[in-house]
Protein backbone atom coordinates (compact mmCIF):
# COMPACT_ATOMS: atom_id res chain seq x y z
CA UNK A 1 0.00 0.00 0.00
CA UNK A 2 3.00 2.29 -0.18
CA UNK A 3 5.12 3.85 -2.89
CA UNK A 4 6.97 0.96 -4.53
CA UNK A 5 10.57 2.17 -4.19
CA UNK A 6 12.55 -0.18 -1.92
CA UNK A 7 16.13 -0.88 -0.90
CA UNK A 8 16.68 -4.56 -0.32
CA UNK A 9 19.69 -5.28 1.92
CA UNK A 10 21.11 -8.79 1.50
CA UNK A 11 23.02 -9.60 4.71
CA UNK A 12 24.16 -13.07 3.59
CA UNK A 13 25.85 -11.27 0.67
CA UNK A 14 27.58 -8.95 3.16
CA UNK A 15 28.87 -11.97 5.08
CA UNK A 16 29.94 -13.63 1.83
CA UNK A 17 31.90 -10.53 0.80
CA UNK A 18 33.48 -10.37 4.23
CA UNK A 19 34.66 -13.95 3.70
CA UNK A 20 36.37 -12.83 0.48
CA UNK A 21 38.10 -10.00 2.33
CA UNK A 22 39.19 -12.50 4.98
CA UNK A 23 40.73 -14.79 2.35
CA UNK A 24 42.72 -11.96 0.78
CA UNK A 25 43.87 -10.61 4.14
CA UNK A 26 45.80 -13.74 5.14
CA UNK A 27 46.82 -13.33 8.76
CA UNK A 28 45.91 -9.63 8.94
CA UNK A 29 42.92 -8.68 11.01
CA UNK A 30 40.02 -6.76 9.48
CA UNK A 31 38.45 -3.49 10.45
CA UNK A 32 35.01 -3.52 8.82
CA UNK A 33 34.50 0.07 7.70
CA UNK A 34 30.97 1.16 8.64
CA UNK A 35 31.27 4.95 8.36
CA UNK A 36 28.40 6.90 6.80
CA UNK A 37 25.74 4.48 8.07
CA UNK A 38 27.68 1.52 6.63
CA UNK A 39 27.87 3.22 3.24
CA UNK A 40 24.09 3.72 3.35
CA UNK A 41 23.35 0.07 4.19
CA UNK A 42 22.45 0.63 7.87
CA UNK A 43 25.04 0.82 10.64
CA UNK A 44 23.56 -1.52 13.25
CA UNK A 45 22.17 -3.94 10.69
CA UNK A 46 25.59 -4.42 9.08
CA UNK A 47 27.60 -4.39 12.30
CA UNK A 48 25.31 -6.96 13.89
CA UNK A 49 25.51 -9.16 10.78
CA UNK A 50 29.30 -9.23 11.21
CA UNK A 51 29.62 -9.28 14.98
CA UNK A 52 28.65 -12.80 15.94
CA UNK A 53 31.97 -14.27 16.98
CA UNK A 54 30.35 -17.72 17.27
CA UNK A 55 30.00 -17.92 13.47
CA UNK A 56 33.73 -17.65 12.81
CA UNK A 57 32.81 -14.96 10.30
CA UNK A 58 32.95 -11.90 12.52
CA UNK A 59 34.75 -8.63 12.01
CA UNK A 60 37.79 -8.12 14.22
CA UNK A 61 36.70 -4.52 14.68
CA UNK A 62 34.59 -1.73 13.23
CA UNK A 63 35.94 1.53 11.83
CA UNK A 64 33.94 4.69 11.39
CA UNK A 65 34.08 8.46 11.60
CA UNK A 66 31.22 9.48 13.88
CA UNK A 67 31.60 9.28 17.68
CA UNK A 68 27.82 9.13 18.22
CA UNK A 69 27.66 6.08 15.96
CA UNK A 70 30.51 4.40 17.81
CA UNK A 71 28.44 4.87 20.98
CA UNK A 72 25.43 3.33 19.21
CA UNK A 73 27.53 0.25 18.42
CA UNK A 74 28.52 -0.06 22.07
CA UNK A 75 24.91 0.46 23.21
CA UNK A 76 23.90 -2.37 20.84
CA UNK A 77 26.34 -4.67 22.62
CA UNK A 78 29.14 -4.70 20.03
CA UNK A 79 32.26 -5.78 21.94
CA UNK A 80 34.89 -5.60 19.18
CA UNK A 81 37.43 -2.77 18.98
CA UNK A 82 36.09 0.40 17.34
CA UNK A 83 38.40 2.70 15.38
CA UNK A 84 37.55 6.38 14.96
CA UNK A 85 39.12 7.24 11.60
CA UNK A 86 39.48 10.97 12.28
CA UNK A 87 40.05 10.56 16.01
CA UNK A 88 38.71 13.16 18.39
CA UNK A 89 37.89 16.71 17.31
CA UNK A 90 37.91 18.23 20.81
CA UNK A 91 39.56 17.01 24.00
CA UNK A 92 36.18 16.93 25.77
CA UNK A 93 35.30 13.83 23.70
CA UNK A 94 38.19 11.81 25.15
CA UNK A 95 36.47 10.63 28.35
CA UNK A 96 33.90 8.91 26.09
CA UNK A 97 36.73 7.26 24.16
CA UNK A 98 38.11 5.92 27.44
CA UNK A 99 34.75 4.84 28.83
CA UNK A 100 33.76 2.95 25.68
CA UNK A 101 37.21 1.68 24.70
CA UNK A 102 37.35 3.51 21.37
CA UNK A 103 40.61 3.65 19.41
CA UNK A 104 41.42 7.12 18.10
CA UNK A 105 43.37 7.81 14.93
CA UNK A 106 45.77 10.65 15.76
CA UNK A 107 46.71 12.54 12.62
CA UNK A 108 48.28 15.84 13.74
CA UNK A 109 50.82 16.80 16.40
CA UNK A 110 48.25 19.00 18.11
CA UNK A 111 45.75 16.14 18.30
CA UNK A 112 48.47 13.81 19.62
CA UNK A 113 49.35 16.38 22.24
CA UNK A 114 45.75 16.80 23.29
CA UNK A 115 45.45 13.01 23.66
CA UNK A 116 48.53 12.54 25.82
CA UNK A 117 47.70 15.50 28.08
CA UNK A 118 44.12 14.38 28.74
CA UNK A 119 43.44 12.87 32.13
CA UNK A 120 41.99 9.45 31.29
CA UNK A 121 41.00 6.65 33.66
CA UNK A 122 42.46 3.90 31.47
CA UNK A 123 44.91 3.35 28.63
CA UNK A 124 43.69 3.13 25.04
CA UNK A 125 45.19 1.70 21.88
CA UNK A 126 45.94 4.48 19.39
CA UNK A 127 46.55 4.68 15.66
CA UNK A 128 49.12 7.18 14.46
CA UNK A 129 48.38 8.28 10.92
CA UNK A 130 51.28 9.02 8.59
CA UNK A 131 50.99 11.18 5.50
CA UNK A 132 52.59 9.31 2.62
CA UNK A 133 51.21 11.42 -0.22
CA UNK A 134 47.44 11.61 0.03
CA UNK A 135 48.12 14.98 1.69
CA UNK A 136 44.89 15.18 3.61
CA UNK A 137 45.46 13.83 7.13
CA UNK A 138 48.60 12.47 8.72
CA UNK A 139 51.96 13.40 10.14
CA UNK A 140 54.91 14.23 7.95
CA UNK A 141 58.24 12.49 8.56
CA UNK A 142 59.63 15.52 10.42
CA UNK A 143 56.76 15.50 12.96
CA UNK A 144 56.66 11.77 13.45
CA UNK A 145 59.52 11.26 15.98
CA UNK A 146 57.98 13.87 18.30
CA UNK A 147 54.54 12.29 18.10
CA UNK A 148 55.93 8.83 18.66
CA UNK A 149 57.94 9.97 21.68
CA UNK A 150 54.84 11.61 23.19
CA UNK A 151 52.82 8.44 22.74
CA UNK A 152 55.51 6.04 23.93
CA UNK A 153 55.84 7.95 27.20
CA UNK A 154 52.13 8.50 27.76
CA UNK A 155 50.13 6.82 30.51
CA UNK A 156 47.08 7.08 28.21
CA UNK A 157 48.49 4.76 25.53
CA UNK A 158 48.09 0.99 25.57
CA UNK A 159 49.53 0.29 22.10
CA UNK A 160 50.51 2.10 18.93
CA UNK A 161 49.61 1.07 15.38
CA UNK A 162 50.90 3.05 12.42
CA UNK A 163 48.52 3.70 9.58
CA UNK A 164 48.44 5.38 6.21
CA UNK A 165 45.82 5.65 3.48
CA UNK A 166 46.51 5.11 -0.21
CA UNK A 167 45.37 7.60 -2.81
CA UNK A 168 45.95 5.30 -5.78
CA UNK A 169 45.44 1.71 -4.64
CA UNK A 170 42.74 1.62 -7.32
CA UNK A 171 45.35 3.12 -9.69
CA UNK A 172 43.06 5.85 -10.90
CA UNK A 173 45.21 7.82 -13.30
CA UNK A 174 48.48 7.03 -11.55
CA UNK A 175 50.56 4.45 -13.35
CA UNK A 176 52.66 3.69 -10.29
CA UNK A 177 49.85 2.81 -7.91
CA UNK A 178 51.20 2.31 -4.43
CA UNK A 179 54.93 2.54 -5.13
CA UNK A 180 55.42 6.26 -4.35
CA UNK A 181 53.49 5.99 -1.09
CA UNK A 182 55.27 2.82 0.03
CA UNK A 183 58.58 4.57 -0.70
CA UNK A 184 57.51 7.51 1.44
CA UNK A 185 56.39 5.18 4.22
CA UNK A 186 59.86 3.66 4.24
CA UNK A 187 61.29 7.14 4.93
CA UNK A 188 59.57 7.29 8.32
CA UNK A 189 62.15 6.19 10.90
CA UNK A 190 61.73 2.53 11.74
CA UNK A 191 58.07 2.13 10.74
CA UNK A 192 58.33 -1.64 11.28
CA UNK A 193 58.61 -1.25 15.06
CA UNK A 194 54.82 -1.10 15.40
CA UNK A 195 51.94 -2.95 13.72
CA UNK A 196 50.73 -1.41 10.48
CA UNK A 197 47.32 -0.70 8.97
CA UNK A 198 47.62 0.20 5.31
CA UNK A 199 45.10 -1.49 3.03
CA UNK A 200 41.65 -0.31 1.97
CA UNK A 201 39.57 -2.58 -0.31
CA UNK A 202 41.60 -1.74 -3.40
CA UNK A 203 44.93 -2.49 -1.77
CA UNK A 204 43.59 -5.61 -0.07
CA UNK A 205 42.41 -7.07 -3.38
CA UNK A 206 45.10 -5.78 -5.66
CA UNK A 207 48.13 -5.67 -3.36
CA UNK A 208 47.51 -8.19 -0.58
CA UNK A 209 51.22 -7.92 0.28
CA UNK A 210 50.30 -4.61 1.98
CA UNK A 211 48.56 -6.70 4.69
CA UNK A 212 51.43 -9.08 5.34
CA UNK A 213 53.27 -9.13 8.64
CA UNK A 214 52.18 -10.04 12.13
CA UNK A 215 49.73 -7.86 13.97
CA UNK A 216 48.69 -5.87 10.92
CA UNK A 217 45.17 -4.77 10.10
CA UNK A 218 43.38 -4.03 6.81
CA UNK A 219 40.45 -1.63 6.47
CA UNK A 220 38.06 -2.87 3.76
CA UNK A 221 34.89 -0.89 3.07
CA UNK A 222 33.38 -0.86 -0.40
CA UNK A 223 34.16 -4.49 -1.25
CA UNK A 224 32.09 -5.65 1.73
CA UNK A 225 29.09 -3.90 0.20
CA UNK A 226 29.69 -5.77 -3.05
CA UNK A 227 31.24 -3.15 -5.31
CA UNK A 228 34.62 -3.25 -7.00
CA UNK A 229 37.16 -0.68 -5.81
CA UNK A 230 38.37 -0.40 -9.41
CA UNK A 231 35.74 -1.76 -11.82
CA UNK A 232 38.02 -1.19 -14.80
CA UNK A 233 40.53 -3.61 -13.31
CA UNK A 234 38.04 -6.31 -12.26
CA UNK A 235 34.29 -6.08 -11.91
CA UNK A 236 32.64 -6.98 -8.63
CA UNK A 237 31.42 -10.30 -10.02
CA UNK A 238 34.89 -11.14 -11.35
CA UNK A 239 36.12 -10.61 -7.78
CA UNK A 240 33.38 -12.93 -6.48
CA UNK A 241 31.59 -10.08 -4.70
CA UNK A 242 27.79 -10.05 -4.40
CA UNK A 243 25.71 -6.86 -4.29
CA UNK A 244 24.31 -6.10 -0.85
CA UNK A 245 21.96 -3.21 -1.74
CA UNK A 246 19.35 -3.55 -4.48
CA UNK A 247 17.36 -0.40 -5.18
CA UNK A 248 14.12 -1.24 -6.94
CA UNK A 249 10.75 0.26 -7.77
CA UNK A 250 7.96 -0.15 -10.32
CA UNK A 251 6.57 1.53 -13.37
CA UNK A 252 3.69 3.76 -12.30
CA UNK A 253 2.73 4.92 -15.81
CA UNK A 254 3.37 3.95 -19.40
CA UNK A 255 2.79 6.24 -22.37
CA UNK A 256 3.47 6.52 -26.07
CA UNK A 257 5.83 9.23 -27.22
CA UNK A 258 5.52 10.43 -30.82
CA UNK A 259 8.61 11.22 -32.85
CA UNK A 260 9.78 14.74 -31.98
CA UNK A 261 8.17 14.82 -28.52
CA UNK A 262 10.31 15.56 -25.53
CA UNK A 263 10.46 14.02 -22.02
CA UNK A 264 10.79 15.59 -18.59
CA UNK A 265 12.22 18.89 -17.37
CA UNK A 266 13.86 20.95 -20.10
CA UNK A 267 13.02 18.21 -22.60
CA UNK A 268 16.49 16.74 -22.39
CA UNK A 269 15.43 13.72 -24.44
CA UNK A 270 13.60 13.98 -27.77
CA UNK A 271 12.07 10.86 -29.38
CA UNK A 272 13.61 10.16 -32.79
CA UNK A 273 10.72 7.87 -33.70
CA UNK A 274 7.42 6.84 -32.16
CA UNK A 275 8.16 4.92 -29.00
CA UNK A 276 6.82 3.80 -25.60
CA UNK A 277 8.22 5.04 -22.36
CA UNK A 278 7.68 4.14 -18.72
CA UNK A 279 7.68 6.35 -15.63
CA UNK A 280 9.41 4.86 -12.57
CA UNK A 281 8.65 5.87 -8.97
CA UNK A 282 12.24 6.76 -8.06
CA UNK A 283 14.06 10.07 -8.26
CA UNK A 284 16.84 12.09 -6.75
CA UNK A 285 14.92 12.47 -3.47
CA UNK A 286 15.29 8.70 -3.16
CA UNK A 287 19.01 8.87 -3.78
CA UNK A 288 19.12 8.24 -7.53
CA UNK A 289 21.76 10.60 -8.99
CA UNK A 290 20.22 13.61 -10.73
CA UNK A 291 23.25 13.89 -12.98
CA UNK A 292 22.68 10.40 -14.50
CA UNK A 293 22.38 11.13 -18.23
CA UNK A 294 20.04 9.61 -20.82
CA UNK A 295 21.27 6.08 -21.40
CA UNK A 296 22.06 5.18 -17.80
CA UNK A 297 21.27 1.44 -17.50
CA UNK A 298 18.17 0.15 -15.66
CA UNK A 299 16.43 -3.23 -15.57
CA UNK A 300 12.73 -3.35 -16.46
CA UNK A 301 11.17 -6.76 -15.75
CA UNK A 302 14.75 -8.06 -15.64
CA UNK A 303 15.54 -6.71 -19.15
CA UNK A 304 18.16 -4.05 -19.67
CA UNK A 305 16.89 -0.66 -20.70
CA UNK A 306 18.00 2.95 -20.27
CA UNK A 307 16.90 6.17 -18.63
CA UNK A 308 15.53 8.99 -20.78
CA UNK A 309 15.89 12.71 -20.01
CA UNK A 310 16.29 14.45 -16.68
CA UNK A 311 15.98 12.59 -13.39
CA UNK A 312 13.22 14.32 -11.38
CA UNK A 313 12.83 14.49 -7.62
CA UNK A 314 10.38 11.57 -7.46
CA UNK A 315 10.41 10.04 -10.93
CA UNK A 316 12.58 8.96 -13.79
CA UNK A 317 11.69 7.87 -17.33
CA UNK A 318 12.81 4.71 -19.11
CA UNK A 319 12.75 3.38 -22.66
CA UNK A 320 10.17 0.62 -23.23
CA UNK A 321 10.68 0.38 -27.02
CA UNK A 322 11.78 -3.25 -26.78
CA UNK A 323 9.49 -4.12 -23.83
CA UNK A 324 5.96 -4.15 -25.28
CA UNK A 325 4.43 -6.00 -22.32
CA UNK A 326 5.68 -3.59 -19.63
CA UNK A 327 2.78 -2.00 -17.76
CA UNK A 328 2.26 -0.07 -14.54
CA UNK A 329 3.38 -2.40 -11.76
CA UNK A 330 6.22 -3.90 -13.80
CA UNK A 331 9.30 -4.18 -11.53
CA UNK A 332 12.33 -1.98 -12.16
CA UNK A 333 15.84 -2.41 -10.72
CA UNK A 334 17.87 0.78 -10.42
CA UNK A 335 20.99 -1.03 -9.18
CA UNK A 336 21.97 -4.17 -7.29
CA UNK A 337 21.06 -7.78 -8.14
CA UNK A 338 21.32 -8.10 -11.93
CA UNK A 339 22.62 -4.58 -12.48
CA UNK A 340 25.93 -3.70 -10.78
CA UNK A 341 25.90 -0.34 -9.02
CA UNK A 342 29.35 0.17 -10.53
CA UNK A 343 27.81 0.25 -14.04
CA UNK A 344 25.19 2.79 -13.02
CA UNK A 345 27.85 4.86 -11.27
CA UNK A 346 30.14 4.80 -14.29
CA UNK A 347 27.31 5.91 -16.59
CA UNK A 348 26.51 8.74 -14.14
CA UNK A 349 30.14 9.84 -13.80
CA UNK A 350 30.45 8.84 -10.15
CA UNK A 351 31.35 5.87 -7.95
CA UNK A 352 29.08 3.34 -6.30
CA UNK A 353 30.21 4.68 -2.89
CA UNK A 354 28.28 7.88 -3.64
CA UNK A 355 25.18 6.02 -4.88
CA UNK A 356 25.00 3.91 -1.72
CA UNK A 357 25.69 6.77 0.70
CA UNK A 358 23.01 8.92 -0.96
CA UNK A 359 20.19 6.41 -0.35
CA UNK A 360 17.45 8.61 1.13
CA UNK A 361 15.78 7.93 4.46
CA UNK A 362 12.36 7.92 2.79
CA UNK A 363 13.21 4.66 0.99
CA UNK A 364 11.90 1.68 2.99
CA UNK A 365 14.51 -0.97 3.72
CA UNK A 366 13.75 -4.65 3.24
CA UNK A 367 16.30 -6.62 5.22
CA UNK A 368 17.15 -10.16 4.19
CA UNK A 369 18.96 -11.78 7.08
CA UNK A 370 19.25 -15.42 5.95
Ligand SMILES: *Cc1c(COP(=O)(O)O)cnc(C)c1O
Pocket residue numbers: 033035085165199200201202219220221222223229
Ligand atom coordinates in the same frame (compact mmCIF):
# COMPACT_ATOMS: atom_id res chain seq x y z
C1 LIG B 1 36.74 4.83 4.00
C2 LIG B 1 38.08 4.39 4.42
C3 LIG B 1 38.53 3.08 4.16
C4 LIG B 1 37.73 2.09 3.34
O1 LIG B 1 37.94 2.36 1.97
P1 LIG B 1 37.27 1.45 0.82
O2 LIG B 1 37.79 2.04 -0.43
O3 LIG B 1 35.80 1.62 0.97
O4 LIG B 1 37.72 0.06 1.07
C5 LIG B 1 39.76 2.70 4.66
N1 LIG B 1 40.53 3.56 5.36
C6 LIG B 1 40.15 4.82 5.62
C7 LIG B 1 41.05 5.73 6.37
C8 LIG B 1 38.93 5.28 5.15
O5 LIG B 1 38.55 6.54 5.40
